[in-house]
Amino acid sequence: LFNQIDLEKRNAALAATEFIHNGMTIGLGSGTTVYWMIEILGNLIKNGLEITGVPTSRKTEEWARKFAIPLISLAKVDEIHLTIDGANEVDGNLNLIKGGGGSLVREKIVGHFSHENIIIINQAKIHPELGSFPLPVEVVPFGWELTSKYIQRLGGRVVLRKKHHQIFVTDNGNYILDCQFGSLKNPGALHHELKLLPGVVETGLFVDLTDKLIIGKNDSVEIMENIIK
């Protein structure tokens, strides 16, 4: 039995799998909502669906193996037809904050390369403007204290991410700074300013990437299409 949030996540995941067809190479995002998608995908594969997955984190790779999803490394794919990923927060223009789980770099590389991106969320994650969820920024460990100072100069309150009282280290060996800027009027401009700082590897702002947003709402789903992109 699912609680309400898990039910919404699972419904969104289920709706996303309807866009998966035989022969596709699928980017597999990260996080709890993607977990449900992978479970459903495993069932579809058991029933004859033929696809190949490109995982965006070690955790996702582990889950995909558990559900017997054939995998291929990014180095070996010619194209990714569709990527299905979650998000921590989504605004009215379908821009995203991602990276709560720490896989933002890999998710962004895979999403950027993918022909189409479907984002699956529960309804609590959609807000008119981004900024409720602290923005994860991946930085090189060397001089992270300085990088943090520069982000503060741009107006952010910065916390070095820790896990079990240890500094959290990404799959790429970097640190995450969780940054609160208040309400984000112009996420694209903020992403540019942050990414151009020496020491910044990537930001959790995914701007103009989403093609379809699937929102789990109580017992149904709502699909929003990005008509600008």
Next chain:
Amino acid sequence: LFNQIDLEKRNAALAATEFIHNGMTIGLGSGTTVYWMIEILGNLIKNGLEITGVPTSRKTEEWARKFAIPLISLAKVDEIHLTIDGANEVDGNLNLIKGGGGSLVREKIVGHFSHENIIIINQAKIHPELGSFPLPVEVVPFGWELTSKYIQRLGGRVVLRKKHHQIFVTDNGNYILDCQFGSLKNPGALHHELKLLPGVVETGLFVDLTDKLIIGKNDSVEIMENIIK
């Protein structure tokens, strides 16, 4: 006894040390020209000069210890008064290509934080426009093949850096792509385009950073000041 190039490097290094004063915190760059500077600095310290150094690479740290230069980590400094570093190529506006030794990220973080930057080179490294030296771009290992494709779309010929037939890994655990774009008309714009690509950690283009350029020329040195900055 020195060969001509080493003599020019050493003369530039010697001239740079005249800008070092008691009580300063000094960013110590990387590379062969900086080696001479560290040797000279070691002598000055032996004769009573009191400074503290912030190294930009493991190699530089090793050299600094050899010449008994007191060191402090970047995390602990409040300010860096002066950074002295080398370059692979310098243009007429004192913009630089750096990263031949693979320490571009740390050098850029330290240089960016430093009140003043002096660049020391032998005369063969100065050209009207950058681009003779392949531009080093540091990238995360995950998906480097894709990142390479995106750089090629921007017009670059790309080679993954290797050392002793192994992929070269930076002090930050990343790879280096050496990229040839021909003559660089607008290094600032190219830096922006590259740095904004997902997977790119930093580029070897150092634009508007140099305050003084010291060029070793035969038996003398020429000092160029950046009057724009």
